[in-house]
Amino acid sequence: MMKLRRSMLFVPGDAAGMVSTSFVFKPDTIMFDLEDAVAPQEKDSARILVYHALRHPSYRDIETAVRINGLDSEYGLKDLEMSVRGGADIVRLPKTEKPEDIELLDQHITRIEQACGRQVGQTRVMAAIESAYGVVNAVSIARASPRMIALALAGFDYLVDMQSERSGESEPELFYARAAVLHAARAAGLDAFDVVYGDVNDMEGFLREVMIAKNLGFNGKSLIHPRQIKPLHQSYAPTPQELARARRIIQAAEKAKKEGLGVISLDGKMVDPPVVAHAELVLRRAEAV
Amino acid sequence: MTDAPPGIDLNADIKLDFQTINLQEVPEAKEEIRDLLQENGLDLDEQVDIFVVCREHGRLVGCAGLDRDVIKDVAVDPSLRGTAVSLRLGSRVLALAADRGHADLFLYCRPEHVDWFRGWAFHPLVEVPGVMTLLENNPLNLPKYVERLSRERRPGKRIGAIVMNANPFTLGHRFLAEKAAENCDWLHLFVVREDAAQFPYADRFRLITEGLAGIANLTIHHGSKYIISRATFPGYFLKDRSMIEHSFSAIDLLMFREHIAPALGINCRYVGTEPFDATTNSYNTSMKHWLWDVASASPPIQTVVVERLIIDGLPVSASTVRALLAGENFAEIARLVPATTLEYLEKSFGPAREPASR
Amino acid sequence: MDIIKEAIAGTLESSDVLVKVLPSQDGSLTLHVQSEVIKQFGKQIRASVMQTLDALSVQAATVVVSDKGALDCIIRARVQAAVLRAAGAQEIDWSVL
Numbered sequence: 001m002m003k004l005r006r007s008m009l010f011v012p013g014d015a016a017g018m019v020s021t022s023f024v025f026k027p028d029t030i031m032f033d034l035e036d037a038v039a040p041q042e043k044d045s046a047r048i049l050v051y052h053a054l055r056h057p058s059y060r061d062i063e064t065a066v067r068i069n070g071l072d073s074e075y076g077l078k079d080l081e082m083s084v085r086g087g088a089d090i091v092r093l094p095k096t097e098k099p100e101d102i103e104l105l106d107q108h109i110t111r112i113e114q115a116c117g118r119q120v121g122q123t124r125v126m127a128a129i130e131s132a133y134g135v136v137n138a139v140s141i142a143r144a145s146p147r148m149i150a151l152a153l154a155g156f157d158y159l160v161d162m163q164s165e166r167s168g169e170s171e172p173e174l175f176y177a178r179a180a181v182l183h184a185a186r187a188a189g190l191d192a193f194d195v196v197y198g199d200v201n202d203m204e205g206f207l208r209e210v211m212i213a214k215n216l217g218f219n220g221k222s223l224i225h226p227r228q229i230k231p232l233h234q235s236y237a238p239t240p241q242e243l244a245r246a247r248r249i250i251q252a253a254e255k256a257k258k259e260g261l262g263v264i265s266l267d268g269k270m271v272d273p274p275v276v277a278h279a280e281l282v283l284r285r286a287e288a289v
Numbered sequence: 290m291t292d293a294p295p296g297i298d299l300n301a302d303i304k305l306d307f308q309t310i311n312l313q314e315v316p317e318a319k320e321e322i323r324d325l326l327q328e329n330g331l332d333l334d335e336q337v338d339i340f341v342v343c344r345e346h347g348r349l350v351g352c353a354g355l356d357r358d359v360i361k362d363v364a365v366d367p368s369l370r371g372t373a374v375s376l377r378l379g380s381r382v383l384a385l386a387a388d389r390g391h392a393d394l395f396l397y398c399r400p401e402h403v404d405w406f407r408g409w410a411f412h413p414l415v416e417v418p419g420v421m422t423l424l425e426n427n428p429l430n431l432p433k434y435v436e437r438l439s440r441e442r443r444p445g446k447r448i449g450a451i452v453m454n455a456n457p458f459t460l461g462h463r464f465l466a467e468k469a470a471e472n473c474d475w476l477h478l479f480v481v482r483e484d485a486a487q488f489p490y491a492d493r494f495r496l497i498t499e500g501l502a503g504i505a506n507l508t509i510h511h512g513s514k515y516i517i518s519r520a521t522f523p524g525y526f527l528k529d530r531s532m533i534e535h536s537f538s539a540i541d542l543l544m545f546r547e548h549i550a551p552a553l554g555i556n557c558r559y560v561g562t563e564p565f566d567a568t569t570n571s572y573n574t575s576m577k578h579w580l581w582d583v584a585s586a587s588p589p590i591q592t593v594v595v596e597r598l599i600i601d602g603l604p605v606s607a608s609t610v611r612a613l614l615a616g617e618n619f620a621e622i623a624r625l626v627p628a629t630t631l632e633y634l635e636k637s638f639g640p641a642r643e644p645a646s647r
Numbered sequence: 648m649d650i651i652k653e654a655i656a657g658t659l660e661s662s663d664v665l666v667k668v669l670p671s672q673d674g675s676l677t678l679h680v681q682s683e684v685i686k687q688f689g690k691q692i693r694a695s696v697m698q699t700l701d702a703l704s705v706q707a708a709t710v711v712v713s714d715k716g717a718l719d720c721i722i723r724a725r726v727q728a729a730v731l732r733a734a735g736a737q738e739i740d741w742s743v744l
Binding site: 014045048081 | 656657658660661662663664717718720721723724725727728731732739741744
């Protein structure tokens with residue numbers, strides 16, 4: 001069954017309070033951040049904190065991810081060793097620019113999985129696209145490894161790289177990047193995450209942006225505050241009409257299966273498997289608000 | 290509104306910027322910091338160069354000064370007191386100090402703020418009522434030190450103490466020690482530990498030991514951070530001598546009266562008259578006030594001022610010897626110091642030649 | 648592991664713990680715990696810290712722990728971080744943590 005990935009909550013890796021308890025907020029994914037949230041002098045301590053959280057029973061039933069530092073930094077490889085050995089479900093590679101970045105990461109993960117006895121291939125990867133180069137390489141990045149499960153667009157750094165700024169409203173400056181990342185993700189069968197909304201006090205602006213992303217087709221969004229989770233889930237929930245239609249599609253699919261029919265039909269029209277899959281997604285989004 | 294488990298402040302402002310600055314390199318920040326301190330009833334200590342500062346949208350809302358292993362000049366904007374800002378500021382300055390090699394720290398604050406700093410894991414050691422409190426953040430240190438000292442207790446009605454820098458050890462120092470030892474059942478002599486003097490601690494300690502070898506009822510103690518140190522009496526080490534009148538010796542003297550003297554049963558303290566060094570002179574005056582006049586749970590200690598040894602009509606003093614040393618006048622020095630000190634000075638500072646036979 | 652310098656890890660903030668590790672002056676292992684909940688949890692905190700030190704083979708050190716209501720795994724993590732910093736260790740053996 002497709003894993004719902006609407007809310008990806010960023011948790012600074014050195015914030016003891018947040019690291020111990022953010023599972024209570026029930027985001028779809030917890031992203032422990034060892035990169036931008038943590039000062040250089042504290043990266044070693046944060047790494048150990050996150051290791052303990054990853055192995056803690058409280059986090060057993062929730063999808064865990066770690067944003068490691070780049071592999072070209074003095075921290076990245078150590079972060080990776082910890083993440084794989086700690087049992088993180090996903091490793092997020094920041095500032096991914098080309099497929100070779102993912103290939104290298106993949107090789108390291110395989111080596112570590114073998115060394116620590118973890119099932120090879122179990123650790124998945126998410127690539128963060130944060131620059132123009134990353135955007136234009138999104139397609140090949142998305143295909144660079146069977147571990148890939150998602151692309152995430154990181155707006156702030158991308159706009160700096162583009163020498164642009166957020167205009168605050170309809171935001172044409174992010175349009176191409178969003179579209180490119182989305183297309184690359186879809187073409188490779190991956191999930192796509194939209195940018196962080198930084199003003200945690202502006203719920204209206206946040207929800208506007210969520211609707212834009214949802215309508216474009218983004219699976220979810222990177223969040224920096226727990227109070228953004230529920231509103232995001234609610235925005236992704238179907239309307240009653242959408243829900244009713246989804247239920248009818250699934251009933252039609254089950255009926256066709258029971259009767260041994262190869263073709264599903266509803267209201268005299270054929271229903272293709274992708275439509276059924278989408279209906280299942282709609283149902284799940286309704287159930288998990 | 291999402292429910293939060295304890296310890297999670299959902300309203301925590303994530304727009305605070307913390308920065309470590311050196312006032313020598315960023316002098317523009319000095320006035321901002323001085324203003325914030327004044328709002329909090331504090332004066333900027335000119336000795337402090339390193340500050341951790343906290344800004345909210347560019348405005349200074351918190352600061353904490355660090356001078357080696359002493360934290361002082363801590364202030365937080367009234368609007369942010371009682372929030373996690375102070376704890377974040379504290380965490381930063383502790384991390385900075387540890388990075389610079391100091392995990393055990395002292396802290397100065399106003400007495401009414403002591404509870405605030407208990408939250409920083411500091412506990413009070415000595416208080417000058419209404420003025421300032423000295424705290425430290427390792428509860429094991431002072432008790433361990435006092436316990437070690439108390440093993441050196443000696444019986445007697447009159448137990449004396451001298452705190453000596455001896456920079457370098459002169460006949461004047463010997464005279465003071467001899468006078469004190471004559472008048473006490475036992476004498477405890479402490480050597481100032483800080484290496485701020487011209488002569489390194491190890492040498493000063495050795496010269497004192499050699500110079501006082503003849504005295505039987507004497508224990509010479511190594512100095513510590515609790516006796517005339519950069520922490521307890523920073524004024525003693527000021528480079529800027531014009532600040533001397535404002536140097537504050539109460540903390541050091543109360544520490545002596547409340548913690549050190551009781552460990553050894555000390556009831557009198559000996560000092561020499563001080564004609565030359567203004568810091569030491571005002572210190573001696575303060576001594577009578579804090580060791581005797583002021584009411585305290587700890588027993589009062591008598592201050593005994595001994596007239597300086599006079600040689601050729603002049604009081605013998607280490608500063609005179611240092612001045613003569615600058616001029617390499619060993620013949621004059623020889624009249625003011627014992628043989629052991631002279632030998633050391635000639636070997637360390639004299640031109641390479643045969644040692645003069647005495 | 649040999650403790651060669653002073654180090655701290657953790658913060659003063661709620662739900663965290665500040666751990667200070669210093670070289671021992673007399674070859675002993677000394678632990679002092681401060682906590683708002685010392686009566687209810689003092690024993691557990693001591694046990695966690697001692698177990699963590701033991702797993703890292705720390706036999707001589709002075710350790711001061713200032714707890715602000717941290718969960719057990721946080722205490723262990725901060726003790727480990729402080730010990731590694733105080734030992735000047737570059738590599739971590741994750742199987743020991």
